[in-house]
Amino acid sequence: MVSADPTLLLAIALMALTTYVPRFLPLLVLSRRALHPLAERWLSYVPAAVLAALLGPALFLPEGQVRFSLADNPHFWAAIPCFVVALTTRNMFYTVLVGMGSISLLRLIF
Amino acid sequence: MARGLPIVFGYFPIGFAFGILAVNAGIGILETTLMSIFVFAGSAQLIAVGLIGSQAGLAAIAITTFLVNLRHLLMSAALAPYLGHLSRLQQGLFSFQLTDETFAVHSMDFKAEAAPPKARFFATNALAHLAWILSSFTGAWAGSLLTDLKAWGFDYALPAMFIALLVMHIGEWRRAVIALLSMTLSTVLYSAIEGHGYIIITTLVAATIGVTLGKNKEDARRSPANPGE
Numbered sequence: 001m002v003s004a005d006p007t008l009l010l011a012i013a014l015m016a017l018t019t020y021v022p023r024f025l026p027l028l029v030l031s032r033r034a035l036h037p038l039a040e041r042w043l044s045y046v047p048a049a050v051l052a053a054l055l056g057p058a059l060f061l062p063e064g065q066v067r068f069s070l071a072d073n074p075h076f077w078a079a080i081p082c083f084v085v086a087l088t089t090r091n092m093f094y095t096v097l098v099g100m101g102s103i104s105l106l107r108l109i110f
Numbered sequence: 111m112a113r114g115l116p117i118v119f120g121y122f123p124i125g126f127a128f129g130i131l132a133v134n135a136g137i138g139i140l141e142t143t144l145m146s147i148f149v150f151a152g153s154a155q156l157i158a159v160g161l162i163g164s165q166a167g168l169a170a171i172a173i174t175t176f177l178v179n180l181r182h183l184l185m186s187a188a189l190a191p192y193l194g195h196l197s198r199l200q201q202g203l204f205s206f207q208l209t210d211e212t213f214a215v216h217s218m219d220f221k222a223e224a225a226p227p228k229a230r231f232f233a234t235n236a237l238a239h240l241a242w243i244l245s246s247f248t249g250a251w252a253g254s255l256l257t258d259l260k261a262w263g264f265d266y267a268l269p270a271m272f273i274a275l276l277v278m279h280i281g282e283w284r285r286a287v288i289a290l291l292s293m294t295l296s297t298v299l300y301s302a303i304e305g306h307g308y309i310i311i312t313t314l315v316a317a318t319i320g321v322t323l324g325k326n327k328e329d330a331r332r333s334p335a336n337p338g339e
Binding site (some may be wrong): 004005007008009010011012013014015016017018019020021022023024026028029030031032033034038040041042043044045046047048049050051052053054055056057058059060061062064066075078079082083087088090091092093095096097098099100101102103104108 | 116120122123125138141145153168172173175179180185188189198202204205206208210211217263264266269270271272280283286291292293296297300301308310314316318322
């Protein structure tokens with residue numbers, strides 16, 4: 001049964017392409033010439049901005065609506081110990097473990 | 111190698127969660143593993159699993175992946191000045207393994223030393239990729255046994271990882287302000303517009319506002335915090 005589903009393989013190929021192009025294109029174009037300092041400063045804000053943009057809806061709108069109660073939105077409350085651990089240890093592994101543990105605990109209690 | 115280790119630990123629960131979710135969405139172990147080999151994009155793969163599970167078409171999968179991965183355009187551009195000494199082939203390989211996590215490690219590394227040895231950053235990338243493949247394979251294999259993801263908190267692996275990455279990128283007050291702004295704006299836009307466009311729009315707006323906050327010379331020289339040490 002080592003035969004793969006052709007539609008899924010096509011989906012994977014398309015995903016590989018649409019993932020690779022944005023990763024490679026800027027490197028191809030920008031690596032041999034210097035960026036304008038203003039552009040460089042703009043880019044320095046990108047990582048924090050992107051990650052925060054991904055997190056916002058995940059923490060505040062896990063079911064599509066803004067909720068803050070412990071029972072309806074453990075996603076928001078579990079983020080607090082995550083931020084504390086991330087700030088104090090700067091360690092991804094501990095942060096992910098604490099996040100998974102916190103949300104499991106909140107779901108168990110509420 | 112040591113610099114890649116925190117990524118290995120960070121990837122494991124996420125790759126594992128991805129594998130479990132993929133198998134539960136009806137994707138085989140083989141396809142799950144192939145996706146991790148050829149795509150290597152955690153958030154895009156997790157989002158794609160949701161789409162495949164809900165019978166989305168190929169176009170929707172491709173477009174969503176592209177939009178979610180557009181942020182790497184900005185990350186690739188940010189690292190480009192440090193990678194001019196690589197051959198085109200090496201640049202091609204480097205980009206293939208450019209993820210949020212490897213970017214976080216490299217951007218701190220390149221700020222600390224203008225030209226770290228090639229072998230070191232390629233080893234970091236390879237280790238991260240291997241960890242991703244193995245953890246998704248293991249997750250896919252365990253997927254048939256584990257069906258209640260919420261009880262284990264696996265569904266929270268991705269947001270927790272984003273929190274860790276975000277904290278590593280806000281060593282300075284301007285970035286923290288921009289992160290708060292970005293989080294608020296994306297929450298508003300998420301409900302207001304269809305699809306994943308909110309990520310791109312929020313990022314463009316927030317980074318542009320960041321530039322207007324003024325120069326931060328010391329920021330570029332900021333002593334980088336090494337994750338996991």
